[in-house]
Every structure is written in structure tokens, then in C-alpha cells.
Amino acid sequence: MSEYDGYEPVIGLEIHAQLQTESKIFCGCKNAYGEPPNTLTCPVCLGLPGALPVLNKQAVEKAIKMILAVGGKVCNRSVFARKNYFYPDLPKGYQISQFDKPIGEGGEIFFSLEDGTKKSCRLTRIHIEEDAGKSLHPEKGESYTRVDLNRCGTPLIEIVSEPEMRSPEEAYGYFVKVKQILQYTKVCSGDMEKGHLRCDANISVRPVGQEEFGTRTEVKNMNSFKGVERAIKFEIQRQVKLLKSGGSVTQATLLWDESRQVAEAMRSKEESHDYRYFPEPDLVNLVVNDVWIENVRENMPELPDEKSERFIKDYQIRPYDAMVLTDTTSLADYYDEVMQYTKDGRTAANWVQSELLGVLKDSGDDISTFKVRPNMIADIVNKIESKEISGKMAKTVFAEMVESGKSADVIIKEKGLVQISDEKQLLAIIDSIISANTGNVDKYKSGKTNIFGFFVGQVMKETKGQANPEVVNRLLKQKLDG
Amino acid sequence: MPLSREQVEQIASLARLKLSPKEIEKFASELTLILDYVEQLAEVDTDGVELKDQFITAENVFREDKSRKSLSRDEALSNAPDKDEEFFKVPKVIG
Numbered sequence A: 001m002s003e004y005d006g007y008e009p010v011i012g013l014e015i016h017a018q019l020q021t022e023s024k025i026f027c028g029c030k031n032a033y034g035e036p037p038n039t040l041t042c043p044v045c046l047g048l049p050g051a052l053p054v055l056n057k058q059a060v061e062k063a064i065k066m067i068l069a070v071g072g073k074v075c076n077r078s079v080f081a082r083k084n085y086f087y088p089d090l091p092k093g094y095q096i097s098q099f100d101k102p103i104g105e106g107g108e109i110f111f112s113l114e115d116g117t118k119k120s121c122r123l124t125r126i127h128i129e130e131d132a133g134k135s136l137h138p139e140k141g142e143s144y145t146r147v148d149l150n151r152c153g154t155p156l157i158e159i160v161s162e163p164e165m166r167s168p169e170e171a172y173g174y175f176v177k178v179k180q181i182l183q184y185t186k187v188c189s190g191d192m193e194k195g196h197l198r199c200d201a202n203i204s205v206r207p208v209g210q211e212e213f214g215t216r217t218e219v220k221n222m223n224s225f226k227g228v229e230r231a232i233k234f235e236i237q238r239q240v241k242l243l244k245s246g247g248s249v250t251q252a253t254l255l256w257d258e259s260r261q262v263a264e265a266m267r268s269k270e271e272s273h274d275y276r277y278f279p280e281p282d283l284v285n286l287v288v289n290d291v292w293i294e295n296v297r298e299n300m301p302e303l304p305d306e307k308s309e310r311f312i313k314d315y316q317i318r319p320y321d322a323m324v325l326t327d328t329t330s331l332a333d334y335y336d337e338v339m340q341y342t343k344d345g346r347t348a349a350n351w352v353q354s355e356l357l358g359v360l361k362d363s364g365d366d367i368s369t370f371k372v373r374p375n376m377i378a379d380i381v382n383k384i385e386s387k388e389i390s391g392k393m394a395k396t397v398f399a400e401m402v403e404s405g406k407s408a409d410v411i412i413k414e415k416g417l418v419q420i421s422d423e424k425q426l427l428a429i430i431d432s433i434i435s436a437n438t439g440n441v442d443k444y445k446s447g448k449t450n451i452f453g454f455f456v457g458q459v460m461k462e463t464k465g466q467a468n469p470e471v472v473n474r475l476l477k478q479k480l481d482g
Numbered sequence B: 001m002p003l004s005r006e007q008v009e010q011i012a013s014l015a016r017l018k019l020s021p022k023e024i025e026k027f028a029s030e031l032t033l034i035l036d037y038v039e040q041l042a043e044v045d046t047d048g049v050e051l052k053d054q055f056i057t058a059e060n061v062f063r064e065d066k067s068r069k070s071l072s073r074d075e076a077l078s079n080a081p082d083k084d085e086e087f088f089k090v091p092k093v094i095g
């Protein structure tokens, strides 16, 4: 609690997620990122007079999916509303959104902090709305703003949390979990860099023990998950400092500047918010009956927590490993497939987490198309288990696999990587080493047992590292202690 | 109840309209007349009448999630008061 000088932060997040659909929400323009400016527009998304919106059914279905995935209530009847404001990237002069009758109410996100502490945060609502276009602000010396309307009318859901988070770390954990659920359900790509996922934070602080909330500010413009955590931390510290010095917090919208690590009040000509919401007369009410809801529920993919529990139960791995392995669906699918070819869940988990992820991190390759396929990793795991190869050899095999894409069997044959476990063969080698090093044998017998490693090293040298270390250890002990 | 000058000014500013002091006075009384006219609805007895946000009985008009060709950029930009080869140009917003 002393972290913020006797103040407690109160944080709520508003997350905007672009829905993964083929077309926009109210027209047939493609929902795509990175196309040449102003090539994905039509009379509807340009807001030309007389054009009328028609709702994309699959966009609604994605919203329903997310609401169910977070345990929220899908409202049987919801209403679209106009949110009125002027901005150049909003050609109609209003955004079609939902106001007093959103499609989703309630729900709860369960997440973990980095130290493993379990937390949860309830949701206020989830509603459907359309995205605006993009303003490209003037370069130095220019007197105008450029506007690209390709993004206009991209389907969004806004996920609004209750103000229940109490630290930047909680906000980070919550946001990452929301992203994970969005990705698992294929509702949204979760890509913040492309703006597919955006997050605004409402932040206030209050003296520890005080019931009443302080004055809050809204921080926008964070473009990474860790950026959200940093921006919130900055704003909490700013507010606490202000209050400690006898000042007071004024309600404001702040923009986070990642390069300078500061949040500053927006300098814009925007009026104070007075959106004058009213029901959208161009759209009829949205009715989602129970049959539709149940249908979406039945087709719900396995969610992160379910997958994690299944991994722990079926593959006997630790909760931490399950958490790492279910981070993304592609990683979880990979590990799941490895487990179709082996029974050793823990060794497989270690290999996927340390060796495979290590290589992918360095190379930047995509796990789902990476040349080392799940059955190939499983091969290595099985060969370690059957003691055909040592752990050290396995690493050599894997390194070669990453290079050439060859199978474990081929690599083992080519490199002559056969583990020697034959006792007779090893005893002969041990005997010759012992007779050639009588001085060291005496030292060992006189109590300098740490010289044991020397003998192991000699055997490994003699066998080019192919001796089974377990067998060597056992035989050497017998010989030297006997 | 007559609208105040401040209310008219606020409405004008939200609608991006610049009104002269004379116009503000004129609209204050004209808007008040409109509001009074609509206010007559309050006289209707609505006990037991269900609250409605829409008077169209139709519901769920959908389109399937299929994309189709958009306008060309030239067409899209054709009505813009100001543009360059790729973008709409507007007076600068921030900065």
C-alpha cells in the first residue's frame, strides 16, 4: 500500500476490439488493414446523403461470442444509437453505437498477475459500434490534416470494465486476458500495432480506506500492453503527487506519449463531451433470441482457462507451464499436437517452452509454419525417455533439426549420435582410464571425492560424449568405491 | 419554458453554427416555440402504455458478411472541397 504514499488507485478500462469480419459493419466494403488510403469506401461509410446502413450479421455473432466467453448476459433486445460529435474522420457527424440498451451486460474476467496471484474484474457492458476513419496529423510546416476513411465503419465491440482494478499490474493482467479470450474465440486478432485492439484507462486515486472515488482522468493513445501499464502508473503517480502537494485533480483526457513516457492533456479544439445520444432511426432493433444464443454457445471453442485445466489434468504439467503453453492458440495447438505423439507431458512441455520458443524468439518464425513440426519434437522427447539419446545429444539433434528440417532418426544416423549404455563396453573403457590415472585414483580414495568429475570427463572424452551418463556414474562409483 | 441565451449558444456551438447576437435572440424564441409545441405531448395520458424506442415493427434486418467492390479513390474524393492524390484534406485538428 505504501507504493503510492497512502493512496489507492482505482482503474477501469475501456477496450475497443475490431471484429474479424470480411466486410464492414453497415456496408459491403472490405474490412482490411493496410490498403491504399481511401480505396475502401462507399456511400454508406462515407456518410453520403441518402445512404442507409444494413447490419452485418456475423459482426453481431462475434459480439455474442465474446459476451458468452466472458460469462456476460446477451440482451434479447438491443438498440443502436447515434453518438453525435464533429471530427474530420467521422464523415456522418455521428458514430453509430449503442447507448442505454447494449447487446451485452455483465461478465467477469479472471486473470493472474505476473507473480501468479489470482484476480478478477467484472464487466459493466459490451456493446457494438462502428470505427471512425484515421486522421494523419500535419507534418511540420503543413497547415492541414489528411484523412483516410478506409477504417470508417469497421465493426467494433467496446468492452467496459467496472472500476475494480487497483494497480497498473492488475490492469495489465486484465487487458492481456481479454486479448487472449478475443484471440481464442477469433473475435479479434488482438493486434495493438495495427490498432485492432485499443485501450483507454479511467484512473483516479483515493486515500486508502476512503469509500468515495476521487476525480478521474482518462488516458488514451497507448499502443502496447506494457505501454498501458506504464501509462497508468505514470498517471497514478502524477495524481498522487498533485494531491500530496495540496492540489486537486481536474477531469481531463490525457494522451500517452510512449517515446517520452508522459501523459499530457489533449490539445485539441474538441468541445466538452455532449454526445446527445438518441436511437438510430436508420436501424431497426436488434433481437437476439435464445436459439441464436445457444447456437453460438454450442460452437464456442475451448477457452484459455479450460485449455489450461485440460493440460494440467491430461498431460500432468505444472500450472505455470500450462499458463505459458496456453498463451496463444497457435502455441497451445502445437503442444497439443506434440502430445499426440508422446506420453511424457512434462518433458514435452519443457522442450516446447525452452528450446522451441527460444529458437522462435530469435528467428521470429511463426510457430504454425515452423519447419520443426510437433511430431519431430515428440520424436526427440521419446528418444530421451527411451534413453536412446542423452539430453545433451537431444540438443544437438534439435539444433540440426532447426538448421535442416531433417528428422531425428536421420540426424542421429548421420552424426552417429548413439548413446552407449552397454556396461561391458563402458567397463572396459573405465578400467583403462583407472589404470592410466592411478595418482588420481589414490587422491579419490584419500577423500578428495570431487575428483570424481575428472573420471566422468575422461569417459566422455573417450566415447566422444556418447556414453550414457547415468550408467557411467554408476559404474565409476562401483569401481572407485569398491 | 423559454430557452436562455446560453442554451442557444451551446446548441449552436454543438452544431458548429456561428450566430450573431440578433440571431441568438431570434432562435431563442423560435426554438422555444418548437419545444412548447412538442411539449403538448406531455398532456396525453400514457398510463399503462409501454415505453418504445422505435415505431417500426420490423426487427433484425441483416446482411451477410460478404464484401463487394468499393468506390474508386477518385470517386470517393470527388465531392471533397479539398484533397490531394490520396487523402481528404481538412484544416488541421491538433498541434
Ligand SMILES: [Zn+2]
Pocket: A024, A027, A028, A029, A040, A041, A042, A043, A044, A045, A046, A153
Ligand atoms: Zn462502405
